[in-house]
Each structure stands twice: as structure tokens, then as C-alpha cells.
Amino acid sequence: MDISDAERVIWSAWRFRHGHVRRVHRRQLKEHAAEVIGALRVAEARQDIDADTAEAFEDLAKMLLKIAERYAEGRTGALLDPEDLADSTKAVNREWVRLAGLGVTVVGTAAGASLLGLPDPATSVLVGVVALVAVGLLYGARFLPTDLVDIARGQSRR
Known part of the structure; x- marks a missing residue:
């Protein structure tokens, strides 16, 4: 089970x-999110370590259910209880690395x-395709070939 979407x-x-959200409260919410993700990663790692994988899966499912219920209730500062977070370390959010990589790739393509001396229509198509491929690689988005053609033409399915 992969928990990257969660x-x-x-x-x-x-x-x-x-x-x-005020700055002080924002910091607390970010720290809690890091603790919750750390606990999820520990629970996910138990699948490979524990002899009883069924129990590890069940514990992870219960944890995800608790997080989903509290998220639905709007309790983002208490997604898990302190006892659920006891044996975990805080995760580090490296989303800025992906975003910076995407920006450098797109701007570098446009500058290149x-x-x-490519004409403007060719440049815009090239930048669009490179941006889609970069998003796919960095964020794991999957596009069908027909979706890519529609995006390159400027069409959407909506």
C-alpha cells in the first residue's frame, strides 16, 4: 500500500x-501534519518488518480512517491522538524542491x-509538452496520449 496520496x-x-490562519497556529498545524505523516510512514514500514502483515495492514487502515474522519470534521490540528504519534519522527516536507524543479525546467525550456530562435507557436507547444512531462515525472501524474494531444491543441474534455 502506498500512502503518498494521503x-x-x-x-x-x-x-x-x-x-x-495566524502564523503561530499555522506552525502548529504544519508540525502536527509532519508528525502524522511520520506516524503513517512508521505504520507503512511495519508491513515489511512485522511477521503479521495482516495486523500491520489493519493498523494502517484504522489510522487512515481516523485521519479521514477527523479531516472531514475539520480537526486538522488533531488528525491523530498523541499516543498514535509517540513512536514516530517528524517528516520533512520537500514540496518546494519539486516546485523549484518544475519552474526551472519550464523556464529553462522557454529560454532555450x-x-x-524557434517561432512562437512552436515554443508554446514545446513548453507545454515539457511542462506536462515534468509534472508527470515530478508529481506522478499520468496522462493518456489522447489527453496530451488534446492539451497540446488547447482542448479539454469538460
Whole structure:
């Protein structure tokens, strides 16, 4: 079981569930999210370590259910109880690395295309395709070939 989708939601849960948050409270919510993700990673690692994998899966499922219930209630500062967080270490959010990599890739492609003297229509298509591929690689998004063609043409399925 991969918990990367749950991690992504937990990192940003406080931002989506609450409007403007004061700086002190924001820091507490970020720290709690890091502790929750650390606990999830420990529970996920138990699948490979413990002899009883069924119990490890059950514990992870209970933990995810508790997080989902509390998120739905708007309790993003108490997604897990302190006893659930006891034997875990805080996770580190490295989302800024992905975002910086995406930005450098897209801007570098645009700058490279302009230095090569490509026409504007070709540059825009090239930058769009490179941006899609970079998003796919950095964030794990999967696009069908037909979706890529539609995006390159500027069409959408909505």
C-alpha cells in the first residue's frame, strides 16, 4: 500500500480546511501534519518488518480512517491522538524542491527555445509538452496520449 496520496493531502489539509490562519497556529498545524505523516510512514514500514502483515495492514487502515474522519470534521490540528504519534519522527516536507524543479525546467525550456530562435507557436507547444512531462515525472501524474494531444491543441474534455 502506498500512502503518498494521503501524505500530499495531509501536508495541505490545514490550508484547504481553514481560511486565513495566524502564523503561530499555522506552525502548529504544519508540525502536527509532519508528525502524522511520520506516524503513517512508521505504520507503512511495519508491513515489511512485522511477521503479521495482516495486523500491520489493519493498523494502517484504522489510522487512515481516523485521519479521514477527523479531516472531514475539520480537526486538522488533531488528525491523530498523541499516543498514535509517540513512536514516530517528524517528516520533512520537500514540496518546494519539486516546485523549484518544475519552474526551472519550464523556464529553462522557454529560454532555450527563444535562444534557438524557434517561432512562437512552436515554443508554446514545446513548453507545454515539457511542462506536462515534468509534472508527470515530478508529481506522478499520468496522462493518456489522447489527453496530451488534446492539451497540446488547447482542448479539454469538460
